């Protein structure tokens with residue numbers, strides 16, 4: 001078992017091999033990659049999701065906070081890509097560098113769980129959209145939908161197993177295909193926009209609660225729609241120029257922010273908040289139907305299915321990759337780093353697909369909705385994001401890799417990003433944090449197995465305390481789930 005070095009990972013990963021033999025990714029393709037992983041299903045449900053607990057005024061504040069916070073996070077990934085060019089697959093490595101193996105493990109684990117739970121959400125969303133044409137699929141979590149989703153899952157699984165290269169190019173094509181209906185939506189809805197509708201009950205009726213609570217209610221949704229912002233950083237080893245990783249991240253952020261804000265805000269001028277809140281998802285369909293008639297809804301359903309199809313493939317690869325680096329670094333069993341003849345991390349892929357299958361069944365039996373799944377996926381990624389920001393703060397404080405005055409802006413940006421992540425943990429609320437602790441704890445088994453292989457003591461010092469706290473939270477969550485005090 002070798003220890004993790006970027007070179008070893010470079011040599012081992014098929015995508016990276018391809019990156020050295022073929023052309024590496026330039027700015028355009030990298031940006032398409034970021035935009036492609038950010039735009040999945042989220043934007044299609046945005047009008048309803050944002051309006052479900054907030055009025056126009058609160059939604060505007062929500063976007064302001066999100067814009068600043070996500071920009072800070074994007075800048076952290078940009079900065080880390082420049083300051084630490086030798087570290088690839090940041091999500092795992094940045095956390096390990098800031099707080100040791102167990103935290104690094106949990107960051108990778110959390111990212112992995114978030115990736116595949118999100119994929120369960122994608123399948124539910126896609127079949128929910130098909131439900132418009134075939135009623136037996138309902139909201140995407142009926143028996144027929146879960147059966148259909150399972151077939152899609154294993155088709156993609158075996159396709160990837162046979163070696164899917166050029167995922168970035170494919171992603172770029174799909175990205176173009178998904179941006180077009182979005183632009184059309186924006187143009188059409190802009191012409192149907194009425195300022196009186198937008199301004200009506202600008203701060204919301206008493207039923208929605210205080211502005212603060214309204215703003216808070218939008219936070220998890222805005223994070224979900226931005227997940228993928230770290231995409232260029234995960235693929236950093238494939239970039240032609242190191243600076244492009246950061247540029248693509250910030251560029252991708254700007255493009256998607258404009259699209260997301262336009263979709264959510266323009267909708268508020270077509271339907272009033274309570275009407276939006278009552279729409280079925282993907283709510284972009286309901287909005288466009290109101291603006292132009294039935295064909296608008298059909299366009300959006302089609303767009304969603306294309307978008308989610310591309311997203312499902314991209315996130316399957318990301319999920320497998322996020323187990324791979326930690327497995328080569330001895331914090332997960334080395335078996336998870338095993339690659340098949342086509343250079344695909346096959347065991348990691350099997351584990352990922354198996355979990356998607358299990359959770360499709362969980363969604364069926366617990367009637368877990370799309371919204372519950374993406375909330376869980378979002379809650380799981382907050383820790384990995386936080387530790388990337390924390391690592392940024394640490395580098396800036398130690399003045400590593402930066403000279404003189406530069407580190408002060410590094411510090412400001414990373415501190416802002418960290419603050420934003422802490423605020424998100426608060427805004428997520430106890431329910432999803434408890435549920436996510438339940439998903440973090442089982443990871444310890446893989447971690448201990450991985451450390452055993454290395455003959456290393458798994459928990460040292462504060463790691464023991466951390467594991468104990470997680471276990472305690474998970475026990476509380478399990479108890480509440482069993483007693484009905486908590487549900488998906």
Ligand SMILES: NC(=[NH2+])NCCC[C@H](N)C(=O)O
Nearest residue numbers: 038040041042115118119225
């Ligand atoms: N399968 C996933 N984990 N997807 C996460 C990315 C979510 C993406 N931002 C979206 O709006 O759809």
